[in-house]
Structure formats: C-alpha cells, structure tokens
Amino acid sequence: MTATLMADEAAFENLFPNKSFRIQHKLVGDQRLTLPAILELVKQMPRDRIEYNSGKANVSQDPTTTPLVDLDPQEVVRQIETAGAWMVLKRIEIVPAYKELLETALQSVATAQGFKSLDAAGFTDVQGFLFVSSPGSTTPFHLDSEDNFFVQVHGDKQFAVFDNTDHSIVSEEQIEHAITKHRNIKYEDRFAARGTVNELKPGEGVFVPYIWPHWVKTKDTYSISVAITWKTKEVKRRNDLYVVNSMLRDRGLPQSAPGVKPALDAVKLGAFRVAAGVAAPLRKSEGLRRLIRQVVLGKDANYYYGEKKKSGQVGM
Structure with a gap:
C-alpha cells in the first residue's frame, strides 16, 4: 500500500501518540477535496453536521459573541474566496467516498507500524472533519475530544498547538466544559512558551494529541483542510x-x-x-x-x- 500519511520514523517511535509532530501526506489533488466536490458534499450532509461563522474571530473568542455570516452553507462554499467565512463539515465518514479516504489514510499509518487493521492499531471510531476557510480566517483557541492527523490540502495555514500533558494550560474542569459545552478556551499570553506554531503548506500537516489546545489561522488564499480523527477505547x-x-x-x-x-x-x-x-x-x-x-x-x-x-x- 502506498503511504498516504507519513512522518519521520523517530516521530512515531518516540512521540506518538503523546506528543505533537509534523507529518506529510499525499491528499493534495484528491478530487474529493476540491471545492466542486465539497459543494456536493454540503448538499448531502445533515444540517447538524455543518457549522460555519465569520472567519473574523479572535484567538480567544468568546463563543457567545462569535460573528456570523448571512449566507447559506452552499453559498459559503461557492463564495469562499470572498465570503470571510470559516466552515467545518462534521462526520464526513457518513458518505462512503469520504469514509474510504479516511480509512485508507489511517491504514497506511497502521501498516507502517506493523498492524494489519485499524482496530489492531487502536484507530477506532474513525471520523473526519473537513474545513473550508476564507483568506485571513481564524479558528479560535480550543481543544478536541479525539486524536487527530490534521492535513493541509489547499492554501497555507498557521497551526499552533500547545502541550497540555500536565493540564497546566487547561484544567480538568475546563476540559469537561470544552468537551461537553463548547470547545473554545480563553487564550492567555503565558501559554505561548508551551506552544509550537507550525507553518503548513499543501501536503503538510500535524499530529494533534487528545485534548491538546490549538488555534489555526488561514493565510492569503482560501484553505481546505481535513482532520482525520479517531478515539481509542480509553x-x-x-x-x-x-x-x-x-x-x-x-x-x-x-x-x-x-x-x-x-x-x-x-x-x-x-x-x-x-x-x-x-x-x-x-x-x-x-x-x-x-x-x-x-x-x-x-x-x-x-x-x-x-x-x-x-x-x-x-x-x-
């Protein structure tokens, strides 16, 4: 099998799954990850699997005052270069073509580590989140409830990820709130020393461990990215x-x-x-x-x- 997701062998040996590291991928040019295909995907997705708002948010955005855009989801995709919007399509694995994309990508990692199946490698509950962002958009500081290979497909992004191994950035109480209420977390300048800002171009990505906080900024062109996620039993x-x-x-x-x-x-x-x-x-x-x-x-x-x-x- 040709590897879809790749990283230095030492990264998988020494860092995975407890620390963040950069990855490479071969999803650039995949027709399922182009604007025309994404527009068709939007038409298929249930409305509660689509979230979007203005990209003019702050890193420390209060979710109760998140600015919105007065467009329907299809128009956000059609006008993404000028809409000033951020959009995520959640659980894209409900569409078979995208389920195959996610599982093939993770299987390449499992195979490289000597596992014959996703389950054997601990890649269970595989889900995908597809992001489409206008130039200059910000995804506020937040955390996610799964492990994640984040891959950049179109445009350039800054992806800042913060080591929360000891929960000194986000407490247990805040983690519970982020997982059950809203993912956004208040950012403080003191966190900077614990963060790594990854400059991502198409074909590049980053591994984000479970509940490690991060913020993301799209640069001068519209962006397409995919979070390939899974949850271990623990x-x-x-x-x-x-x-x-x-x-x-x-x-x-x-x-x-x-x-x-x-x-x-x-x-x-x-x-x-x-x-x-x-x-x-x-x-x-x-x-x-x-x-x-x-x-x-x-x-x-x-x-x-x-x-x-x-x-x-x-x-x-």
Whole structure:
C-alpha cells in the first residue's frame, strides 16, 4: 500500500501518540477535496453536521459573541474566496467516498507500524472533519475530544498547538466544559512558551494529541483542510465520563474528575452506556439528535445551527 500519511520514523517511535509532530501526506489533488466536490458534499450532509461563522474571530473568542455570516452553507462554499467565512463539515465518514479516504489514510499509518487493521492499531471510531476557510480566517483557541492527523490540502495555514500533558494550560474542569459545552478556551499570553506554531503548506500537516489546545489561522488564499480523527477505547471511556459528570453537575451534583474515584466511575459509566445504547437508534433522525443533545448537554448544545443570526451572535 502506498503511504498516504507519513512522518519521520523517530516521530512515531518516540512521540506518538503523546506528543505533537509534523507529518506529510499525499491528499493534495484528491478530487474529493476540491471545492466542486465539497459543494456536493454540503448538499448531502445533515444540517447538524455543518457549522460555519465569520472567519473574523479572535484567538480567544468568546463563543457567545462569535460573528456570523448571512449566507447559506452552499453559498459559503461557492463564495469562499470572498465570503470571510470559516466552515467545518462534521462526520464526513457518513458518505462512503469520504469514509474510504479516511480509512485508507489511517491504514497506511497502521501498516507502517506493523498492524494489519485499524482496530489492531487502536484507530477506532474513525471520523473526519473537513474545513473550508476564507483568506485571513481564524479558528479560535480550543481543544478536541479525539486524536487527530490534521492535513493541509489547499492554501497555507498557521497551526499552533500547545502541550497540555500536565493540564497546566487547561484544567480538568475546563476540559469537561470544552468537551461537553463548547470547545473554545480563553487564550492567555503565558501559554505561548508551551506552544509550537507550525507553518503548513499543501501536503503538510500535524499530529494533534487528545485534548491538546490549538488555534489555526488561514493565510492569503482560501484553505481546505481535513482532520482525520479517531478515539481509542480509553479516550472514549474518558469522554463518556466527562459527559456523565457534566450532566450530574448541571443538576447540582458535584463530581470528581475521571480517574479520581475509579469504582464510582465504573458505576456511572455502566449506567450511561446503557442509556446511550437505548438512545442510539434515535440518533438516525436529525431532529431527535438535536433533542438528545439539548437534554444531555444543555439548552445551548445546538449552537451551530446559528439561530441567533439576527442578533449577530451565536450561543455556546
């Protein structure tokens, strides 16, 4: 198999999956990652898998005051060079052609490490997030709930990633909030010493470990990028506990961080996964997904619909 994602062997041996490092890839020129193909993908995606707003955001953007753009998703793509917009298409693996792209890319990494399958390599719950950004757009400081090979396909970007191994940049409480409420985190100048700013051109990328904060800036041309993500069993377990803790905390019940009380974690996790199993068939409906998010994560969980557009703000 021809490798799709590549890095120095020493990086995989010494850094993966605990530290960030640069990668290279062979997805430039893939027809699935061109504006015409992305426009067709937008037409296929459920509305709750599309999030977009103005690219004129701050690195430390308050999500309640994120500026929006008065365009529908298709027009954002059509006018991306001048729209002043940032857009992400979430869970693109629901479309078979993109599922194949993601799995082929990760399989090349698994094979290079001596694994015969994605599962054997720990690449489970594979998901893809496709970003289209106008020139000069900023993705605010935030963290994500999965490991991520971020690849730059068109245009140039600055991608700044920050070492949060000891949680000194983002605390456990802030991590829980970012995973369950809104991903944005307040940026402070003191973080700079812990960060690495990667200048990315097409064909280049960066590995971003689980819950490592980062901000991204598009440079002088429009940008197309893809986050190729996965969750290990331990990451899925920790994320589920963050969700349970957030639900209980919202109901006035203080909670310990995951791992502090293992026996109680096991009880909470068992109950949550039974409930999640019951709800799983309902998630096939966008309307029910929306309702479940609101019940589980709170009234502002569906902020990406942009329903406060008239006020020029978006909820958390």
